[in-house]
Amino acid sequence: MRAVRLSPQGLDLKVDFPPPQPTENEVLVRVLKAGICETDLQLIHGYMGFRGTLGHEFVGVAESGRYAGQRVVGAINCACGVCETCQQNRPHHCPHRSVLGILDRDGAFADKLVLPERNLYPVDDSIPTEHAVFVEPLAAALRILEQVPIDSRHRVLILGDGRLGNLCAQAIATTGANLAVVGKHPEKLALLINEGITTHLLDNLDLSKRADIVVDCTGSENGFSTALKLVRPEGTIVLKTTVAGEQTTQLWPVVVDEVKVIGSRCGNFVPALEALRQHRVNVAPMISAIRPLEDYHAAFDDARRKNMIKVLFHISD
Structure with missing residues (x-):
């Protein structure tokens, strides 16, 4: 099968890579489409030291199990199920988990992948395949609402106008x-304006009007330091992105201003699927390009471009 592999030498497309072999309680999934996200770009730069097949945002068709023949998406954390944390x-x-395309488990930029059956969720017929690719990052965006009480009384700033920032804003x-x-990119901010969301260019932002909650979706080494300038005393910063580079932010403002800092990662797929089914989140304008797996170099180049938001791989029909 085909698989885009990350090695110490960089990215390479293997055309005769052995298909994964599901173990007990695992399901083989034929991948239809998969999306490139900021984590994939950071992995290429050395984040987590990952080696293997990249990709964790996908929709595919289950080839066995209770969802056989159906389109599915999959939660990326594959837990042991027996340790104290799982219980x-x-x-x-x-602590014993593998993570699809990120930690000790080959990912979705391939013809096939395997996941535990308990990780799979069927996709409603009303959700287009290219939209279903967004379930994993949308679930991560909705995770914020599980961690931080937010209502009409709160002033919230989201830093970053890219793929994750857009989804967090809509959530x-x-x-x-x-x-x-x-954000820094008028063309990306325009997509949010079309959804009725207020936007600001970073260079024009009034730093005196501090927010109750600041969400860092920048994927930048400077994201946290910028968030500290924008959050009010006793406010909350939510960190949504992973960064491979060194971060040297001074932490004394966290102490002096008694700022809460919350890490936020993966979320529940059920509300994400429901949000797509009910059209409460609009992902279609975010799709900047769809490329075949063979064009992996061009796809990653696209994903790095400032004017691009979401780049998808078309892997099979």
Whole structure:
């Protein structure tokens, strides 16, 4: 089968890579489409030291199990199910977990992948395949609402106008909060304006008007330091992105201003699927390009371009 592999030498497309072999309680999935995200770009730069097949945002067709023949998406954290953390219903933090395309498990930029059956979720017929690719990052965006109480009383700033920032903005907009997105790219901010979301160019932002909650979706080494300048005393910063580079932010403002810092990673797929089914989140304008797997170099080049938001791989029909 085909697989885009990351090695110490960089990215390479293997055309005769052995198909994965599901173990007990695992399901083989034929991948239809998959999306490139910021984490994939950071992995290429050395984040997590990952080696293997990249990709964790996907929709495919289950080839066995209770969803055989159906389109499915998959939660990326594969827990052991027996440790103390798993027994406390925190499988996404299982110390023995593998993570699709990120940690000790080959990912979705391939013809086929395997996941535990309990990780799979069927996709409603009303959701187009290219939209279903967004379930994983949308679930991560909605995770913020599980961690931080947000309502119409709160002033919220989202830093970053890219793929994750857009989804976080649309998720938080459902709360009625006083929301704005801060970015550097007018063409990306325009997509949010079309959704009725207030935007600001970073260079024009009034730093005196501090927010109750700041969400860092920049994927930048400077994201956290910028968030500290924008959050009010006793406010909250939510960190949504992973960065491979060194971060040297001074932490004394966290102490002096008593700022809460919350890490936020993966979320529940059920509300994400429902949000897509009910058209409460609009992902179609975010799709900048769809490329075949053979064009992996061009696809990653696209994903790095500032004017691009979401780049998808078309892997099979």
